[in-house]
Amino acid sequence: MQKRTAIPPDSTRCSTCMLSEICIPLGMSKKDVTVLDELIKERIRVPKGAPLFKIGDEANALFGIRSGTLKTQLQDSTGQVQITGFLFPGEIIGMDGLLQNIHVSHAIALEDSEVCVIPLDELDTLSQHIPVLQLQFRRLMSKEINRSHQMVMSLGGLRSEQRLAAFLLNMSQRLASLGYSSTDFILRMSREEIGNYLGLTLETISRLFSRFARDGLLRIRQREVSLLDMTALRALSGTDCG
Amino acid sequence: MQKRTAIPPDSTRCSTCMLSEICIPLGMSKKDVTVLDELIKERIRVPKGAPLFKIGDEANALFGIRSGTLKTQLQDSTGQVQITGFLFPGEIIGMDGLLQNIHVSHAIALEDSEVCVIPLDELDTLSQHIPVLQLQFRRLMSKEINRSHQMVMSLGGLRSEQRLAAFLLNMSQRLASLGYSSTDFILRMSREEIGNYLGLTLETISRLFSRFARDGLLRIRQREVSLLDMTALRALSGTDCG
């Protein structure tokens, strides 16, 4: 587990955070959000490549991503790895550990990142008095369930080109909601990580990027993507984002 | 939505239910379980083939399966279906709807089934006073997240024979925990449904069953399975159940 540092008094808190439109505060009243300032008092910096938590670690907190990108991955006894998600600012990580208070996945930073610590015991205490808080976390967990089900749908029902198109549109949409360009962005993960996530090999991903570029759907140089024809990508993905 | 009927006073309640070892009461004190009797006052019978809920239905309750088997499935705008789970007695269904209080999947009975109704508003009220209840539902949701992640791992990382072996072992284990035979059971779903669930075609499933039978791993007649060599199946599945 990484080192936790108290949030300096003059720093941004939930009530003043730019992410409040998409993070935990989403849909909460201004007054309720100030309660979050009481709850979230620490942050953790996670350098690129370092774990926020690992399988087997005690889960005594959830984490709200403040900046950066992380991935979560399972690993079975044979060493086989499966990436289950790429997480952006405003998203919550760590809900895998709530079953037994032990994490069953790794969370690793894809770039230097910072997360806000949401201690479970204090969350429980506060939830007793603030019903909306409990409701909010239930929503967040349901969202993760639905996200994972969408993932199952993508892996179970789509072909490689559809999966990649849906993946790119999903990235685009989430980055747009953070205020970034929906068409031009940097992929923080390697071809191998994309492939693993989508149940494909890195070669297949590379070939698909080349083909999409040849067909004028996008431009790609290294990890820098420009989506040129969102309509065609949407048509290709078949489904409405994955 | 199906018709709800009050549980007759002389009928089994949570505190006297045989499923209390695996259902919501798991790990709760005897005293806390009696609180569940206050919470769960209705049941719904769902005939084979009928929906318990459908996409778009208002989600105002969770459901504990009392008897029977159900499947949950997503359906996108093109009509493409993806089965996301097969649910047995003692398992909870309906958590997909907690994000917006609207269901985003169908729940359909594979055989005549009965479920206990857990109204969300009463769950909330009770949770205010009974912290363990809140904790319990958080655990159940985390379990569903982890289950879905395992599913992603299976679809993303395993080959067809591994997926089917893992599927059968998973069935076996869950049926065993219900007190049924771990080696001899009836599949309540068609080849097509298994295939859809595992991201394969019904023909592939059929061929795999034939091959497993030829190799002495199991016997299969229609939907009646006998697992003959669990060790080999475990080795084949690679992972420790999916």
Next chain:
DNA sequence: CGCCTCTTTGATAAAAGTCAATCAGGGTGG
């Protein structure tokens, strides 16, 4: 500059899908 990792691309092989024919059971109506 040279090494190292990531990526691209090609040739080939393996896995799974598709199409099609047949078969088996279960239920229904004559």
Next chain:
DNA sequence: CCACCCTGATTGACTTTTATCAAAGAGGCG
């Protein structure tokens, strides 16, 4: 009661998709 029909399952032939193996190119960093 039996023939028939309908659905679900099996099996085969063939195609498509994607993985695997291999080689070479590009960029970044010490």
